[in-house]
Amino acid sequence: MNAHYFFPPADAYPLNRCLYRLKSEPAYRARFVADRETAMTEAGLDHAARAALAAFDRDRLVGLGAHPYLVFMVDLRLKMERAPATFERF
Amino acid sequence: MPLVAAVACPHTPQLLMRPDTEDRDLVLRVHAAYARVQRMLTDARPDAICLIGGDHVEGFFLSAVPAFAVAVGARVAGHFGPYDYSFPVHEPLARAIVEQGIEREFDLLYTQDVALDYAFYVPLHFAMPAPAVPIVPLYVNVYLPPQPTPRRCYAWGRVLRQILDGRPERVALVASGGMSHYPGTDRYASPDFEWDRAMLAMLREGRGAETARLTGEELDKAGNVELRTWITLLGAVGDARAEVLCYEPSWHHGNAMVAWPVR
Numbered sequence: 001m002n003a004h005y006f007f008p009p010a011d012a013y014p015l016n017r018c019l020y021r022l023k024s025e026p027a028y029r030a031r032f033v034a035d036r037e038t039a040m041t042e043a044g045l046d047h048a049a050r051a052a053l054a055a056f057d058r059d060r061l062v063g064l065g066a067h068p069y070l071v072f073m074v075d076l077r078l079k080m081e082r083a084p085a086t087f088e089r090f
Numbered sequence: 091m092p093l094v095a096a097v098a099c100p101h102t103p104q105l106l107m108r109p110d111t112e113d114r115d116l117v118l119r120v121h122a123a124y125a126r127v128q129r130m131l132t133d134a135r136p137d138a139i140c141l142i143g144g145d146h147v148e149g150f151f152l153s154a155v156p157a158f159a160v161a162v163g164a165r166v167a168g169h170f171g172p173y174d175y176s177f178p179v180h181e182p183l184a185r186a187i188v189e190q191g192i193e194r195e196f197d198l199l200y201t202q203d204v205a206l207d208y209a210f211y212v213p214l215h216f217a218m219p220a221p222a223v224p225i226v227p228l229y230v231n232v233y234l235p236p237q238p239t240p241r242r243c244y245a246w247g248r249v250l251r252q253i254l255d256g257r258p259e260r261v262a263l264v265a266s267g268g269m270s271h272y273p274g275t276d277r278y279a280s281p282d283f284e285w286d287r288a289m290l291a292m293l294r295e296g297r298g299a300e301t302a303r304l305t306g307e308e309l310d311k312a313g314n315v316e317l318r319t320w321i322t323l324l325g326a327v328g329d330a331r332a333e334v335l336c337y338e339p340s341w342h343h344g345n346a347m348v349a350w351p352v353r
Contacts, residue, residue, distance in 0.1 A: 003310045004275045007235045008152060020151050024205065026169075058274070068274030069233050070147060080107065080171045088108040089172065090121065090215075 005068065012065025018043035018053070019061075019070035023077055033081065092255055093352040095134040095262035096327045097127050097335075098320045100345045101143070101212035102271070107171055116338050116345075123336035123347040124216035130349060131219035136262035138180035139218075139225045140187075140254070142319045143209035143266040144232030149201070156199035157238040158246055159229035160188045161206075166227055168206030175211040180224035183259055187226060190253045196246055199229075209266045209319075219262075230322055232267065232315045237306055243318045244302035247325020254326070265323035267316030269337075269344035277313065278342050285312040286337065286344040293332035293348060298324035313344075320348075327352060 008016055018040070021028040032039040040050050052060035061071050080087060104112045105120055131139070148168070150156060162184040167176040188200045210227050228250070231237050238246075254261050269289070270281035292300060301321045309315050327350040335347040 003235065003307070004272055004277065004313070005233055005235055005310060005315060013152060016152060020147060024148055059276075062274070067147065067233070070274070072274030072278075073146065076103070076109075077171075079109070084171075086110050087171075088114070090106055090108070090117075 008067055009065040014044045015049045015053070015061070015064055015066050016070060018045060019066055019074050022074045023070060029077060029081070033078070091258055091260055093251070093263055093326065094136050094260045095131055096323060096330070096350040096352050097130065098265040098268070098323060098346070098348045099124065099127060099213050099217065100268065100343070100347070101209045101266045102343055102345070103170060103208050103212060106173065106208070106212055106215060113340060116340055120336060120338050120345045120347075121216060124213075126335055127347060127349070128217040128219060131217060131262050134219070134262055135260060136219065136223055137259040138183050138223055139262045139264055140183070140228055140250075141210055141213070141225050141264045141266060142228045142230060142322050143207060144316045144319050145207045145229050146209060147233055148207035149204040149229065150231070152234070154199070155231060155234045156229065157231050157242070158196060159199040159201060160184055160191070161204050161227040161229070162188060162200045163202040163204070166204065166206040166210070166225070168208065168211050170208055170211070173211075173215070175206060175214070177206070177214065178224040180226050180259065183257060183261070184226040186257060187228070187250065187253055191249060194249045194252070196249055213264060213266050230318045232318050237315065237318060239306060240304040240309065240318065240321045241302045243321040244299070244325040247322040250322070251326035263323055263326055265319040267319040268314055269317065269346045270313035271343040272313045281339065281342060281344055282312045283339045283344055285314065286339075286346065289317075290332070290334050290337060290346065290348070294334060296329045296331040298327065298332070299329060
């Protein structure tokens with residue numbers, strides 16, 4: 001059985017670091033939203049990772065070694081910023 | 091001083107900021123269970139809450155991945171969208187846990203500078219007792235394999251209990267996590283609620299020690315990698331019979347709240 005959460009491959013480190021910053025660094029996330037290409041260049045992503053992230057294709061990102069949870073939470077964080085009115089706060 | 095409370099609760103951020111994908115009534119029922127936990131914690135009059143949480147790659151990224159860690163700073167702070175949290179750390183207690191834990195051969199990482207994850211502040215948002223008390227964030231690695239084994243988590247919980255029993259503070263122990271969910275995977279919309287219910291039945295019977303025999307593979311398969319925080323707590327409460335305060339399965343998550351009697 002393949003584990004849902006797997007050992008993060010070392011060659012995916014730039015991608016995982018980029019996702020981590022998108023999740024946890026509001027300033028980087030804002031730069032990404034404003035100018036995705038520059039933000040991805042800054043993150044040192046290769047062509048495959050850039051294409052998967054630009055399309056925000058979960059399966060491709062995870063296939064490249066992205067941590068599934070990071071992909072999930074980056075997606076939620078981006079939605080929280082793009083459409084805050086669709087969330088009810090408690 | 092013996093423990094004054096022991097509870098486990100969920101922390102999904104959708105309980106704090108509800109997207110329109112989430113059933114509002116279900117969310118409110120989980121909030122009602124949190125209110126019960128808040129009353130329990132308030133009635134227990136703790137001096138501190140030791141909160142066992144599974145970091146969501148927030149405080150600890152791939153730069154350093156501790157199996158078990160303790161935050162020993164003056165304060166810990168975290169941010170989620172419009173929410174900003176900052177809590178005082180019970181420094182003497184946190185330091186005693188690190189020092190005595192290492193003395194008892196648990197080679198803990200400690201940090202005085204760590205971003206607080208929502209595994210910690212979502213439960214506190216809803217269930218911080220009144221008046222508020224300082225916390226000790228206790229980290230268990232749940233999302234970055236290889237995670238500590240259930241056996242090791244249980245053993246750490248036993249040692250934690252010994253340390254706490256020897257302290258002057260009244261401590262409430264809270265485990266944050268679970269139950270079944272698979273964020274970011276293709277099983278997200280089909281949690282293993284049967285596994286959860288069987289586990290809750292076992293805990294009701296006071297068979298918490300059996301969780302030490304689970305494997306990491308079983309936890310991953312059942313969407314319960316975060317149960318390691320509960321297993322750590324179970325090491326501290328032993329064979330006490332659990333009271334299930336709520337089990338609310340949503341389309342992607344088994345929201346469970348559980349309390350254990352403490353002596």
